[in-house]
Amino acid sequence: MERYIAIDNVCAWPNLTAMPDGTLAVAIYNQPVHGHWHGDVEVWASTDDGRLWQKRGTAAVGEPPGNRMDVSAGCASNGDLIVISSGFSPALAPGTCDPDFDFRSKFLDARVCRSADGGRTWEQADTVALPGEDDAWCIPFGDIAEGPHGLVSPFYSGTADGSRNTAWFLRSEDDGRTWGDGSIIAADDFNETEILHGHGALAGGVPYAHGCAYAAVRLR
Numbered sequence: 001m002e003r004y005i006a007i008d009n010v011c012a013w014p015n016l017t018a019m020p021d022g023t024l025a026v027a028i029y030n031q032p033v034h035g036h037w038h039g040d041v042e043v044w045a046s047t048d049d050g051r052l053w054q055k056r057g058t059a060a061v062g063e064p065p066g067n068r069m070d071v072s073a074g075c076a077s078n079g080d081l082i083v084i085s086s087g088f089s090p091a092l093a094p095g096t097c098d099p100d101f102d103f104r105s106k107f108l109d110a111r112v113c114r115s116a117d118g119g120r121t122w123e124q125a126d127t128v129a130l131p132g133e134d135d136a137w138c139i140p141f142g143d144i145a146e147g148p149h150g151l152v153s154p155f156y157s158g159t160a161d162g163s164r165n166t167a168w169f170l171r172s173e174d175d176g177r178t179w180g181d182g183s184i185i186a187a188d189d190f191n192e193t194e195i196l197h198g199h200g201a202l203a204g205g206v207p208y209a210h211g212c213a214y215a216a217v218r219l220r
Helices: none
Strands: 012-018 024-029 041-046 054-060 070-075 081-088 107-115 123-125 137-140 145-147 150-158 165-172 180-186 190-198 212-219
Touching: 012 070, 024 070, 024 081, 041 081, 054 081, 054 107, 070 137, 070 145, 070 150, 081 137, 107 137, 150 190, 165 212, 180 190, 180 212
Parallel strands: 165 190
Antiparallel strands: 012 024, 024 041, 041 054, 070 081, 081 107, 107 123, 137 150, 145 150, 150 165, 165 180, 190 212
16 A cells, blocks of 8 residues: 655545546645635646646636535546536635634535546536525535436535435536436435446436446435
């Protein structure tokens, strides 16, 4: 086992994607705190199997006074890198300590960020539809995967009063440019979700080209 400090002084919440050319790309939150500070989602890349990493670009810029932090990420079928990012506003200025600060005052809409050059330059669009009728927000979290009818990504949503969270698959039928048509994975008290691929069955109502997906879901 080899161990490296890939990117110093960040909280990160890294989401790793293997690119078609063998490059490893990782989307990270670029501040060393649990979301309280203004920050961005950066993409770093490694061309030596993860030993050394260099910053490629910024997928989602945190709009002051808010930030961009939570992500789902993966490749489109044409090889483009996709990062979907949400965040909170307002956030504290970097370096600020306020034990009473509530950074969950406003959830920002999920933003679709797309790069055709391995994470160096990005185009952004707010093209994620809220999955449930009573939902006030939805947060991307996990890996984007390809199925027989397009791309899927895990999200979780919540009501304005924060009384429940529901975990979802959202679909894209245009190779990751717009997202909607949700299927519930687990309702009312579930949030962050990771997809595991299996064979020969269905999970969350979503078939996969090489079998199935199993969803590991965090309880609130």
